[in-house]
Amino acid sequence: MADKTIPYKIYLSEEDMPKAWYNLRADMKNKPAPLLNPGTGKPLTAEELSPIFCEELVAQELDDTTPFIEIPEEIRNFYKMFRPSPLVRAYCLEEKLGTPAKIYYKFEGNNTSGSHKLNSAIAQAYYAKRQGLKGVTTETGAGQWGTALSMACSYFGLDCKVYMVKVSYEQKPFRREVMRTYGASVVPSPSETTEIGRKILAEFPGTTGSLGCAISEAVEVATKNPGYRYVLGSVLNQVLLHQSVIGLETKTALDKYGIKPDIIIGCAGGGSNLGGLIAPFMGEKLRGEADYRIIAVEPASCPSFTRGTFAYDFCDTGMICPLAKMYTLGSSFIPSANHAGGLRFHGMSSTLSQLYHDGYMEATSVEQTSVFEAAEMFARVEGILPAPESSHAIRAAIDEALKCKETGEEKTIVFGLTGTGYFDLVAYQKFNDGEMSDYIPTDEEIAASVAKLPKVPQ
């Protein structure tokens, strides 16, 4: 392999780390639609939101005009434990593909939570601590967000109650043990600890739980216990704001070497990573300063962008949370049982939904067997075992690079490698054994859950 002028990994110095988050909404002409109170159908006020969320986070959620919001020093100090994260030039993948494309990935998995989720978890824990709260509650499915939040709460000495979908609690004992090691209490949901949990258990004694139910339990505990608030790891504007550190660092690293990307690719579930990665680039595009192809990649089994409806919907399956205007498959949509890993949310961040609606970005969907083929190839040549979620972006990046091979174009592709797959080896085993299957929901299935959208003025 020849000597390279661009290093394999572009590490920034700690001084190069962003001192403020970038609030993409400030540069949007068409702002994302506000959250609605499902009872009144009217935009939620800070007063209505503050029994659920921390005050400062409510302010961030509602602020769509301030372009930069300072990152408090305590958070910046925590970030230094795992940031700046490397921007890696995928020389080995390029060589394997024989492509003239130049591929870079921003690797967010170099921390114990194993993903980018820690960027927002530490911010949310910090504001909870500053407000003098005792603790926070949340739900977790696969466990990535719960792990990140446990780490953040441990750092600030906050109590952390995680409602973990019962089937994951039992099938992913290692995720649970990481959270416990960081001092969190992890409760299998549905549980006897909440009213709604007891109600569901009485009605469905053998249920293995759902994310919707875990959210309901976490929200109930947060609102009924003085000194507690509820926190969420994706979808919300505040989360995208915190995740902008990913994109800001990526841009600084690229600028350092005078590199201008042609294509920026991110996987998309609720939109936390994608929104963070693209933020400063999308900002330039909105301000007319630069142009980029921006591609969201979602699972074919949960295709909210590519096959969903742009409408107000509940954020949770239990239909107790606020209504958000977003691309949605309907809050009763559940991906088929063979779907591995995350990216299983029925909707998409309101901010990203508006941008997609206005034509500022593209979206594509990929099937999981082809995702794991990309994951395996990437692991073998680049050395990192990627999370299934991240591998959606790898798949799309490989496909774009192969197009460049056909056309001879030397495009620069940047994608987000959100995390590692250490806790997803059951899925890898299925792939290794040739037992992984794909599923694409039928039009009828999607129509059935979309038909249940709430009746509010759209």
Added chain:
Amino acid sequence: MADKTIPYKIYLSEEDMPKAWYNLRADMKNKPAPLLNPGTGKPLTAEELSPIFCEELVAQELDDTTPFIEIPEEIRNFYKMFRPSPLVRAYCLEEKLGTPAKIYYKFEGNNTSGSHKLNSAIAQAYYAKRQGLKGVTTETGAGQWGTALSMACSYFGLDCKVYMVKVSYEQKPFRREVMRTYGASVVPSPSETTEIGRKILAEFPGTTGSLGCAISEAVEVATKNPGYRYVLGSVLNQVLLHQSVIGLETKTALDKYGIKPDIIIGCAGGGSNLGGLIAPFMGEKLRGEADYRIIAVEPASCPSFTRGTFAYDFCDTGMICPLAKMYTLGSSFIPSANHAGGLRFHGMSSTLSQLYHDGYMEATSVEQTSVFEAAEMFARVEGILPAPESSHAIRAAIDEALKCKETGEEKTIVFGLTGTGYFDLVAYQKFNDGEMSDYIPTDEEIAASVAKLPKVPQ
């Protein structure tokens, strides 16, 4: 937290990475004793070793005079995927302990194998490839070494056969799946694929295997199949040579900020990490240029340095491998069943054994419950979930830092954080549930296995 003049993480540039490994033996007046042929009792020649090991690795094994051995460019390119590794200032741990000591750790877990083992795996795979071999065989217990070797072989397109102790194969399915994802064939040992495996299975039909048996199978396959050689992840001189990248980078990073350590601490099983971390510092000490306290930390349940005998012994439990002069508990010694993680080898690198014998380093042993207490504290404040092996060094570093707290001394402590604990969560669960126990072997137990040392001139 106040601003710091030393960054949290000292990252070197790729140009700062070592271009040659440092061969510590070249600076030793008392060279480590040579490997002996167990049949003849005479030093093994290159000719005798080459049917088992690659030629270039045999040369490195026997070379105790060349101080620097160039790292081939292909290996340096692979290193760039996960090196230089960060030297981290443990500000949060210092604050938690309230110690005036300055604590640094060299973190080797930022790669998919999750440990430092990849440093030698890629070198051994490279030399096998250069010799035109088809593949390599090895054994693995917990799976750290097998994972690293699978990654390295995948990179060079070599076949990789891993004999994995059957009980680990069944109890650690995730390690096995990582190896399979990297294309290795993983065989539970004992197996029907070898003569010795069939023999053992006939004799003990229900056996769950042992490292000794897995070594025997791997060596048999390597010597009977043209184009294959056997590779080993610790103990050998060649492995310590490759691992010197750890120490060389550590020294470069410290020198960059004018930091001179007082104490250097590493965990010790076969000695691969410890030997690599201390190499350049021990070199200075041997040449009389500097002085450092160097401390090996081993499990109280497998205390080869602190309670073993300095004598020739077999490297494997099966007594088919060469004899090495080392601190040993006897090749029939097996740590008690409650011992978690690695560091379970009965002996210790000949090089380190000679240095310890000559008074150039200290050794201490720690019990596993106190090791996991240190691991948990470290995880909560520093964010990284450490491997049980690495946590032995954390325990000793914390103990030294607490001594500084008593005396008020501002000592600089450097320790090796060899890897992450993602695959050790069964042990963490035991600790979290208060079910972890300790075991210190009795003098009689150690005497019984030492009594079986081979009868060669010592």
